Amino acid sequence: MSFQEARLSMRDWIATDGHVWLHLAKTLCAAFIAMIVAMRLELPQPRVAMTTTFVLMQPFSGMVLAKSVYRFAGTALGMLAALVLGAVFVQQPELYALALTTWVAACTALAVRYRQFRWYGFVLAGYTAALIGVPAVADPDSLLIATLTRGAEVMLGIVCSSAISALVFPRHASATLAQSLDARQARFAAFAADVLRGRLSRLVRERRFADFVDEIVGFEATRGFAAYESPAMRRGNGKLARLNSAFMDACARLHALDQSMKRLRGSDALAPFFEELAHIFERQPLNEHLERYKATLPKRLRDAQRNLPLTDRATELDFTTSAELLYRFIADTIRYVSISDERPAPRYEARTNRFVIGATFARTGIVIGATAWFWIVTAWPSGAYAVIGATLACALSSASARPSKFIAQMAAGAALAVVVGYVFLCRVYPAIDGAALLCAMLAAPLAAGAWLAMRPASAGFGIGFCVFFCLLAVPDNRIVYDPGLLLNNGLAAVIAMLGAAIACAVLVPPRTQWLVNKTLDALRAQAALACEGKLAGIGERFHSGTHDLMSQLRGLLTRRSREHRHALSWMLATLEVGQAAIDLRHEARMLDPQRFPDALRLAWSTALARLLRDIAVLFRAPDSATLRRAIASVVGSIIVAEDMLALVCAERDARHDMQRVLACLHFIRGALVDADAPYLERIFPPHAKKPSASGD
Template sequence: MKADADALLFSMKSFAAAMLAYYISLCIGLPKPYWAIVTVYIVSQTSAGASLSRGVYRFLGTFIGAAATVAIVPNFVNDPLACSVILACWIGLCLYVSLLDRTPRAYAYVLAGYTASLIGFPCVLDPGAVFETASVRVQEISIGILCAVLIHRFVVPKPMTSQFLTKLSTTLNDARRMANDALRGAPQEKSRRDRNQLAADLLALQGLATYLPYDPAPATPAREKLQLIHDRLARLLPLATEIEDRLHALNIRDHDTPEELTALLGDVETWITAAGATERELVAVQLIERARMLQARIGTNIAAHGDLLAANLAGHLAEMIELLHDCDRLGRDIATAGQSREVTLLRWRKRPTGYVYHRDSLMAARAASGAIVGIVIGCAFWIWSAWPDGALAVSVLGVCCALLGNVDAPAPNVVKFLVGSTYAVAISLIYSFVILPRVTEFAVLVAVLAPAFLLAGSIQARPPTTLMALGITLTTPILCGLGTTYTGDFAMFLNSAVALFAGTGFAVVSMTALQTVPVDAAINRLLRVSRRDVSRRACGSAPEEAHWTSLMIDRTALLLPRLRVSDASYADVLDDTVYHLRVGHAVDQLRRAVEHLEGDLGDEARELLLATAARFSARRQTKPVEALALNRRIETLMTLFAGSSLPERSRLLDILIDLRFALNPGGATHEERDS
């Protein structure tokens, strides 16, 4: 019922904004005021912050796209095909940049291509009208943006901050549950679900956080604190797996675990499940101090391999407590807008990184080039056939490529839009030739339009049907000819509908053939890129640690929806992303630790790094014998470090333990994991 009420409220506000924009456009005499209505429904979002953000970026994109069109079209006045190719290249460039951006800012690039398609192709054969068309279109769209932003921001606004805080609370609970399951030795399937949920939570939090600066709430969380809490939550994901592996290994070897460590594990589990935040605050510092002291005491016995492992586990426990403790305090500070006190962080005093997006220039270029080829083919057919309404069809094709080409398989989304457009044609037919001829006053016009637009708007507020609803709300005003006067030209209506279906239908065909990436290819591409980056980290070409961790979590979040639609079985794919994350972390730690180490020890450590880089090279497959040789290298280097007099040998041994467990998750050998 709440979802229905929210959808109805969104629909009513969007319709009010659309009618206000339409009325203003009529009053000032704009020739095609229906573009103001279309703009309202494109800009409108379910929250005030998202609507303002989308409005700002739509205006910027529209202005840039109009300027680009005015610069392109007059220079090819005598060569329509060349002009069409340049416009197609501009749309492809905008799509390419938007695919690399992956933030709300990408919408500006999408609209720059979208606008060029709407303005440019109809002016290819009439270049003298391009400036006037662009100028009028910018005015119509600006009015629509202004009305949508004002209505959604000041009329029963739905702030994004409350949604973000609710999601943050859920994410912190998920993080604590994941940590608790790691300590309790939960089944592997349960641990995998915990990790996947946290990765999805972090992506969802980032999606909400990007709109917070535009939110009408009195106070929004500071960007630095959002980055800080993200960095800590991101580090928790691989850390939980590290702790699981240590506990599993200690049990496998029947090691006589120190009583202090057993007691510490029980106390940490009790602390994690404690309900009171104040109680956790007081106990956290004591637990951290106990874990560090235990690590230092047990770790002095370098000759005992079991003690080294127990010390390593104690160190990871201390880090996990610190991270959860920091998350608790940051979460409370963010919820109170940080007005009362300053958060003092126990660790990670380095500059926060925040969420890092995976960007694949090759896949973006593939999608952009496919869009360019498809649009050029459509333009060639239009110009060769001299189809009078071909410009409209190609404009629709360009809009589909720009607006819906940001996913692996865009054709299904275009089909949803086409289904909505089909409904729009039927609705427009009834309005244009049955209802509108009898309307003589604006108030009556608003009343008769309300049922269709209110229903479509409520459908648009629901994510599963948003694209279908957009097909209705974007197409109906255009086909109905909601201009300054009633025209009622059936031939024009029919030709426009045919052009609409032709453009959208060809978009489905061209985007299926030229822009679709098979889901299995996308999954394998992400895994190959992750392997390549592990190799680069071993060789020293790597970003800092928090950047690497966040990047790998984003890749995990990108894999989740792809795995759901794949017909193939990928039982261990998400485990592999954590595997790559842990190995990348360990090799980078080792590389930094031995960077200035001289002599045989330094040479041996660097040879280990090179061997690890070779194993994860994206151009070759790992053989079991190579993995076994790598494990033997680690054992040899541990023996050499243990027998040395290096002051930092305890830390080096700790890093090598991390690397060994990262390469062999669960204590077993995974020589064929990367094959």
């Protein structure tokens, strides 16, 4: 092998497997430094500091720093909760255990509501209180000392993790973020070209739109923790937020244009425009070509409209609708690829259905409460570890779509940790001396656990092994050679986690059809938000909420299953009708009411209000009656809008305003009577007669 080939091979290894080994080395380094410093400071449980590093370490510096901030806040809140509850329920173990259970359940439920790294802050606030307060149930006099020492150990782990991640061969998410942005723009441009040329099947198009959902949500998470890495990233955070918002708009516009190409006859006259635009998407720089194309587009569209048959009003309206969608798509794509505006950064709104939050609270409370009750009633010597095991299992699995599987993996990892810990306690620790040799012996099992934790398929095994090996088997400042204690505590934790896994599989698991339907109802309700919400910032709230809910459904449903495709169809229908309703509301506000007589102005305001109300009702409760009523409202609004257009046809600006309003209405009507619409599939069987575009 030549020197050049060896250099290229080494570069490829560093870019792939090298990152894995670097992350493992940094994780072990942070863990051992935390353990040694805790021993030097004579903290009672260095293993807690060590456990903190394994929970905190992430591949990117910004992820560790963001996690550290929320862990610091969550730990402080958990310490305060343990002290307050201990003071209120002093020498009342039953009430103290009940209050701790309620606190942990509430924090876990809030973690489900506020996801990403905020999730971790709420989880820490819950199980830190349990780690401090559960041992103090039987010994309330030690509560204050336990709180202070536990806080010092956790903070030491935070400092070590952050320092090693930021100073030792740091990996910055900002570089990865820039690469992902370029790759996403290239994928979007290629996809748009294929859609405009009609090359893709409906199934392929839906899957590509679903992939964009994951990219949008993942980008938002990356943007959040990348802001912790440097002042430059914090200054550019608003621009990145606008970029993600513009990408959501462009995706929705592309889908709407794709639907108009399928539904509307006027799209045939626009076929040359679609081909020209597809060619532009294959060229660089994209924004410059789009700007030039957009500048000449209105005149060319007017010329093409003059060549339409004068007597065919339906074709003319179809053409106007498709042309308006084409223009809006180009405008939103330019905003996405250039992002030169300085508007306030949009706020990404994560949505979680309240029934999902309530189910998480109930499930966590029942599991921890039952374990604590059994411990107190039976005076189980290792019951404290059973409660801690149940708490950790419920808290760490709250972000998983399959918590029972994740907890079962944690239990298996904890069982292996007990076996390995027994070997270390009986054979390894008595035969070694010194911190260096201790770190060398601990490196292999902890590295294996950290390696498993890095992979989504085996994350539960790795987390369970690392956490419970540290909690059960890593030596404290004053080591206790008691294998029986280790086995009893480990067995208690494993049994509690197995019980938690069974409970999470039985007590309203996240994948149960009832909860999935509630999340789907919340997704559909986003269309009602588009019709009824405040116009200020409604586009950002609508798109972010819709994509976030769909991301949750993609985690709950099996990919490429019938249920997943049904949910995806609802997302696309919600996006196209909701965006059209937002456009309609904006365009309606631009109309000059003084140009129309009072009777016609009143008829329009009444028809528009009825239309928005009926669409909101349809998406909240789709059935045959609400569908027919919504179609009839759209048709009625079109009739009134046609009368208004006839009055201002001689005034260019007013005519264009009314034509844009009619385009929105016509697109909504086409969406409601589309044969592939999910509400039609739900309401009408294949052999049933579907409603016509006239609403009859």
